[in-house]
Amino acid sequence: MTDFEWVFLDGSIVRAHQHSVGAATESSEQIGKSLGGNSTKVHLAVDSGDLPICFDLSEGQRHDIVHAESLVEQLDEVNTIVCDKGYDSEPFRTFVKERGGETVIAKCIYGQDIDKDSMDWCLYKYRHLVENAFARIKHYRAISSIYDKLERNYASMLSLAFMLMWLPMYC
Numbered sequence: 001m002t003d004f005e006w007v008f009l010d011g012s013i014v015r016a017h018q019h020s021v022g023a024a025t026e027s028s029e030q031i032g033k034s035l036g037g038n039s040t041k042v043h044l045a046v047d048s049g050d051l052p053i054c055f056d057l058s059e060g061q062r063h064d065i066v067h068a069e070s071l072v073e074q075l076d077e078v079n080t081i082v083c084d085k086g087y088d089s090e091p092f093r094t095f096v097k098e099r100g101g102e103t104v105i106a107k108c109i110y111g112q113d114i115d116k117d118s119m120d121w122c123l124y125k126y127r128h129l130v131e132n133a134f135a136r137i138k139h140y141r142a143i144s145s146i147y148d149k150l151e152r153n154y155a156s157m158l159s160l161a162f163m164l165m166w167l168p169m170y171c
Contacts, residue, residue: 006048006123008130009071009083011041011064014138014146040146042134042158043067045075050129051169052162057151068092072099080104082127137161 039060045053054074056067064086072078078101085106093103104123138144143161148154 003047003049004053004075004077005079006126007053007075007078007081008046008048008050008127009044009064009068009081009087010127010130010134011043011067011086012134012138013039013041013060014144040154043071044130044133045071046130046133048126048129050132051166052133055155055158055162057155057158065089065092069095072096072101080123082123084127133165136165 041058041060041062041064043056043058043064045055047053054071056070058067064083068083068087069092072081072095078096078099080102081096082104087103088105088107093105096103104120106124107118137158140157140161142148142157146154148157
């Protein structure tokens, strides 16, 4: 059912409630501390129908590119990966190319003119699909703010929210 022709990657920060940190276990919490407070970042891959394919969790201050390869490794096949400038790195482009895919990522060049013919800008404009997926799951209170102390509990809530997104396909 999943269309792997176009896959869109992005990350979104979710604020953690003050009581969600400090679990008395050795299990990972994936809640990072920054100037803005405690937070977790959800790294998400969606298909061209803006349905989630896979996700990862990390501390809120982690850069998107750190989890990009792990998201691509979870995909059955890779045709075209569309990302924002946060994923602009030659090692990631090479990684996708070695798996038989291509990337549509705007170059992160500050103070220089961007070559308008360097990529498919029409396809790049469809990045809003992954943002739409984040907007839909953040309607749920348990997703928009983290109340769980453990990563596995929050990941379970995310999985449930993503299953609810897929449900209309089967009804």
